[in-house]
Amino acid sequence: MRRYLDPLVQLLAPVVLVLAVGVGSTLFSSSNEIYVLNALVSVAIVVAIYVFVGNSGVLSFGQISFVAVGAFTAGVMTIPLESKAGVLPQLFPLLGEHTVGNVASLVLGAGAGGVFALIVGLPLMRLSGLAAGIATFAVLEVTHNILREWTKIGPGATTLSLVPETTDSLQATIGALLVVTAAFVYQRSRFGRRLRASREDPAAARGVGVDVHRERLWAFVVSGALAGFGGGLLVHLLGSITTEQVYLELTFLTLAMLVIGGLTSLWGAVVGALAVSGLHSFLVEAEQGVDVGVSLDLPQGTRLIFLGGIMALVLIVRPSGLTGGREFRLIR
């Protein structure tokens, strides 16, 4: 019985949590909806990062590159044709003369992220440790630089605007659930298990015939595709985006969410994304003055101080994250 119950619970726990947040947003006042949407998109992006970083144990600062590629693909491809030539005059004809629907743009974003991850991952997945961290960071820099300067594929240094804002609470919830489910299926598959074995003991995993390079590449591509999908959700949430919004700050924040939740479990990725997003939203409100039993009114500009301080404190108290890096279980 446990054999079927445990995996079911492991999938259901994050699904129920995401559903609760998504449905909760429609029940509460609409003023909080934007926070909920942000949190759900964060879940998608953090879980995408988890698929590679969590399962392989290799730290990557490059996954936001795939979010960026997905976001700009989905964004550029959904700007209405009649305004496209006006806002993005230098686009390649293939991009400039076609526009696709919302769902198709998310699929395109995922595809672009996955293909880009495959190209990058082929050479890079041979690296481990700090070398891998710095090399993936270099990928982020190159991606940012090209997106920022090459106006034939996007808006360059200006803001990409007029993107249809289609990520509502229904889409955000379904999107986050899709990513969580894909991550779960991957980590239960033989690919995921081989990669997790190599995370625990690379030498032993090699010894039983695991091709670590290939398994990491698989995870990198799945992670890249999911990140591209998350980028699509993000751009359709914001409606306008610059390259700076999918760069260093998002990289640090999403990695912090993952580590605070618990690096090595899907449950941890979901919990971390929701906890940090929730804390941030709460602090934004607290700066305006909020009533939680007692009246709480933080001075302007202090929210980032509290956010950084609380994140550091959580790591000091629980170095392995809020969930301890374990999947959710009913019976301990």
Next chain:
Amino acid sequence: MTAAILGSVDAQTLADAVGLGAVYALMAVGIGLVFGVLRLVNFAYGQLIMAGAYTLAFTTHWPVVWSIVACFVVVVALSLVMDRALFRPLRGASPAVMLVATFAIAFMLQAIAQLVDIRDNTIGEIATSIAPLNRPTTVLGVEVRKITIVAVLVTAVVLALLALLLMRTTIGLHMRAAATDFRTARLLGVRANSVIAFAVLLSGLLAAIVSVMLTVQFPFVTPDFALRDTIVVLVGVVVGGIDRLWTATLGGFAIGFTTGVINGALPTEQTVFLPSAVFALVILVLLIRPAGLFAGGRTTVERV
């Protein structure tokens, strides 16, 4: 493109590049010392330098010597507090956790700086008292900024002193032992807390020196002061080889020198894709020599 770069490099550009390389080398030592004993990549190192720069800006009407003393006191105190409050409780945690914890602290310090800075309703403060060092002087017929000479001399002296300290004193021996194998070193009587505190102290002193030298060159201090430099130095340190102090230092110098030459030699409209080229080169070097450019050919694959 190489020819274009080489063609327009003059002696002044080279001097500036050596100056930048010297400053980055000191930052690399500061990051490498702490990594050696704690296996921790301190991402918040740039915020130590930023705190020093703000101290210089806020005390700019003081006598220069006292202003610099204040900078040293603030930076060293902050780095010791960081060790006590953050590094010590996290000792033995996984590298990812320690790194993210230093992100969080960097984030927090930057937000604090923003809050302190914004009191006069403008962002950024100017440190003028030490700016005269940025003026040029003529050495052997070449116009060189005074700070470049100071930076090179200070770096040479500091590195020499550090080498003496590490090779000739007991605490230096302990630090080298701890960097090689912390557990064995402790078993043999090396005191973990004092070795780590000493490494952090040295690293703080270096950060203070760097804040003075960077503030001379960039007197306009903002909350993200030295953030970009820290990232570049971190890249340089890993590319050079973070496992040993001298390869890390060399990596820091190399990336500073390269940045200086390229920035000085190329007109800005030609450099839009330059970051891509530089980081592609970083990736290439890491693929060929994952342990570091200067780290020798040894690879340590665990054998069962």
